[in-house]
Amino acid sequence: MRTLSVLVTGLMVALGILALAGAATLRHVEGEWRHALSDRWTVELASGEPEQAATTLRSLSGVADARVVPADEIRRLLQPWLHDPALTAQLPLPTLIDLSIDRAKPPSAAVLAQQISAALPGAKLDDHGAWTRDLLRIAEAGEAMGLAIFAAIALTATLTIAATARARLAINAQEIELLHSLGATDGFIARQFQAGAFRATIAGAVIGAIVAGAVVAGLIRAAPPIIPFVSQLRLEPVDWAVLASVPVGAILLAMLVTRWTAYSLARRLP
Amino acid sequence: MISFENVGFRYGVGPEILHDVSVSIEAGSFHFLTGASGAGKTTLLNMMHLGLRPTRGFLSILGQDVGTLKRRKVPALRRQIGMVFQDFRLLDHMSAFDNVALPLRLAGQKEREIRRDVTAILEWVGLGDALEASPRALSGGEQQRVAIARAVVARPGILLADEPTGSVDEAIGQRILRLFEELHRLGTAIVIATHNRGLIERFPHARLELTDGQLVRLPGGAPLR
Numbered sequence A: 001m002r003t004l005s006v007l008v009t010g011l012m013v014a015l016g017i018l019a020l021a022g023a024a025t026l027r028h029v030e031g032e033w034r035h036a037l038s039d040r041w042t043v044e045l046a047s048g049e050p051e052q053a054a055t056t057l058r059s060l061s062g063v064a065d066a067r068v069v070p071a072d073e074i075r076r077l078l079q080p081w082l083h084d085p086a087l088t089a090q091l092p093l094p095t096l097i098d099l100s101i102d103r104a105k106p107p108s109a110a111v112l113a114q115q116i117s118a119a120l121p122g123a124k125l126d127d128h129g130a131w132t133r134d135l136l137r138i139a140e141a142g143e144a145m146g147l148a149i150f151a152a153i154a155l156t157a158t159l160t161i162a163a164t165a166r167a168r169l170a171i172n173a174q175e176i177e178l179l180h181s182l183g184a185t186d187g188f189i190a191r192q193f194q195a196g197a198f199r200a201t202i203a204g205a206v207i208g209a210i211v212a213g214a215v216v217a218g219l220i221r222a223a224p225p226i227i228p229f230v231s232q233l234r235l236e237p238v239d240w241a242v243l244a245s246v247p248v249g250a251i252l253l254a255m256l257v258t259r260w261t262a263y264s265l266a267r268r269l270p
Numbered sequence B: 001m002i003s004f005e006n007v008g009f010r011y012g013v014g015p016e017i018l019h020d021v022s023v024s025i026e027a028g029s030f031h032f033l034t035g036a037s038g039a040g041k042t043t044l045l046n047m048m049h050l051g052l053r054p055t056r057g058f059l060s061i062l063g064q065d066v067g068t069l070k071r072r073k074v075p076a077l078r079r080q081i082g083m084v085f086q087d088f089r090l091l092d093h094m095s096a097f098d099n100v101a102l103p104l105r106l107a108g109q110k111e112r113e114i115r116r117d118v119t120a121i122l123e124w125v126g127l128g129d130a131l132e133a134s135p136r137a138l139s140g141g142e143q144q145r146v147a148i149a150r151a152v153v154a155r156p157g158i159l160l161a162d163e164p165t166g167s168v169d170e171a172i173g174q175r176i177l178r179l180f181e182e183l184h185r186l187g188t189a190i191v192i193a194t195h196n197r198g199l200i201e202r203f204p205h206a207r208l209e210l211t212d213g214q215l216v217r218l219p220g221g222a223p224l225r
Helices: A002-038 A050-058 A071-082 A085-088 A107-121 A129-171 A173-181 A188-224 A238-266 B041-048 B071-078 B096-106 B113-125 B139-150 B172-185 B197-202
Strands: A041-045 A062-068 A096-101 A124-126 B001-008 B016-025 B030-035 B057-061 B081-084 B158-162 B189-193 B206-211 B214-218
Touching: A002 A041, A002 A129, A002 A188, A041 A050, A041 A107, A050 A062, A050 A107, A050 B139, A050 B214, A062 A124, A071 A085, A085 A124, A107 A124, A124 A188, A124 B057, A129 A173, A173 A188, A173 A238, A188 A238, A188 B113, B016 B041, B030 B041, B030 B057, B030 B172, B041 B189, B081 B139, B096 B113, B096 B139, B113 B197, B139 B158, B158 B172, B158 B206, B172 B197
Parallel strands: B016 B214, B030 B189, B030 B206, B081 B158, B158 B189
Antiparallel strands: A041 A096, A041 A124, A062 A096, B001 B016, B001 B057, B206 B214
């Protein structure tokens, strides 16, 4: 029974930490995307001299900088989709200018689009809103899923602890009845089992926390920088503090649920 | 100490097992509780031990009306009543010492005092050299004496015993009864449920006889039916 409790607690704590760590990491990824994409817009020119157009764009309110995207860079961006370098070399490429938006006074995309149309006829502004919104929504959904998994694990843990406590109480029914008949209060009986739950849970919680913590740290350190605009996965100190609270919470939960279960069973005795 | 007035008892919606029981058990008294098997001796003892409440009538234990007694007040009252169970109810994973120490630990007594009192009571029942023995390593008679030591270690005002000699031979049975008489001399009210004819004849104390669910008090030495 004790080994089972250690294993179950360890698994629950480890899964809880992994789910929360995943949610926290996605929240940071989403934040970095939001930050990176909110101040990088693109203008596609229909005609005209690119450098001159860039100079014009730099003069507009809310634009911190404008940079003509070299053709090689555009080809490199297309390469993953078209695969064939010869094909990308032959393609007629659009003229693109990257705008860096002034974070201090970011312009409205609609207003800036009007100004650009007036200054550079035929030019189109893309604030990446359409796809960044989808991307952010995916990240938010991932984060919500991580939190939902954590909630499901917490609920499962609560039910498992209650079932374990009931099993332990059933095994010790004779002892409970004896204590009761000798004049033990319901609280005294509940405390005995609460102390037992503490001893059974602490080992599992510590082992689960160490294993999951090592996995999270290892994944963050080893993850290749493959996510666009995100240099590295990371967790802030506050995230680590939240993760550290998971085993503590599991121990408290086990003690409370066991105490409540023992108390409610003891109350049924005459 | 214990007062029954027209007490009746039934389990659930079943027939009434005890009818109009009226008896008063005074401080320092000694009673055998006799009756045929199934007469309700254990039920009556359980009522005295607060394990069952009357379904009608009035029961008072140590000045408390059991009918209106709040559940939270039961443990403290129960700690003033020692009970020797027919099946001993010793915990095998504890030593004889720890089994006997249970009532004192429940009462929150200091460990130093517990050591002193438990050692003394186990010596009193002749088990001074078996303090750390597991109940499984003890004979039936020794287990019975550990159970008695546990029942009396907290110096209860009332001692109830359910067939305390049921699983021991005559010699040990007499030794156990002499222990009860010593307690009786110290002022404890004693009620022993038994159908051990030899014991009742050898120790002529007053008898409470249950017949057909009704209780009759008989003087010591009254002939057994």
